[in-house]
Amino acid sequence: SQELEQSPQSLIVQEGKNLTINCTSSKTLYGLYWYKQKYGEGLIFLMMLQKGGEEKSHEKITAKLDEKKQQSSLHITASQPSHAGIYLCGADLTSGTYKYIFGTGTRLKVLA
């Protein structure tokens, strides 16, 4: 089974709608990253969360880390077609080695 599960696997929303993507770990999280990607292209760094309860925002994207629940969520407010892509969470499950594994990915499509 996957150590890092994302939900939903895919999402289609109308432009302007809010959405949330979840990333749940089966192990303790020692840092979590959110990335955006288009398949076959590089990763676009969104946010890094390191402490339980930490919340960060950038433009219309907010990410939170719930350490106790071993979970992170990514929330997009007023989605736009430019938000479309694959969202990946990556986590360090081995305490500071930066040996990151990635979640299963969430494919987002935003309809104009």
Place this chain on the structure above:
Amino acid sequence: GAVVSQHPSWVICKSGTSVKIECRSLDFQATTMFWYRQFPKQSLMLMATSNEGSKATYEQGVEKDKFLINHASLTLSTLTVTSAHPEDSSFYICSAPIPLGQSWSSYNSPLHFGNGTRLTVT
């Protein structure tokens, strides 16, 4: 600007040939780098940890004789796909962390990825 450079960005090769992919840290020394593989519509899968001056550590199920990793200097790791077959066609991407103890505040995050290499084996 990019702090990790990966080259080439794409390559097409014939079955049976070998292909080398380079990953360079541009303005920091990376004693460790990581190699990932991504199949279409799937997530990134960690293949191996590249260690400067020592043997790479491979994840379970990854053939070390198939995917040769060399980390000969503090700024360069290479992944060579040997005797490539069509099933090796994939997107390969490397990452390099800023060394522990070194400030990464000017880099936005301690971990950086290359832009990836799309390998097509015909």
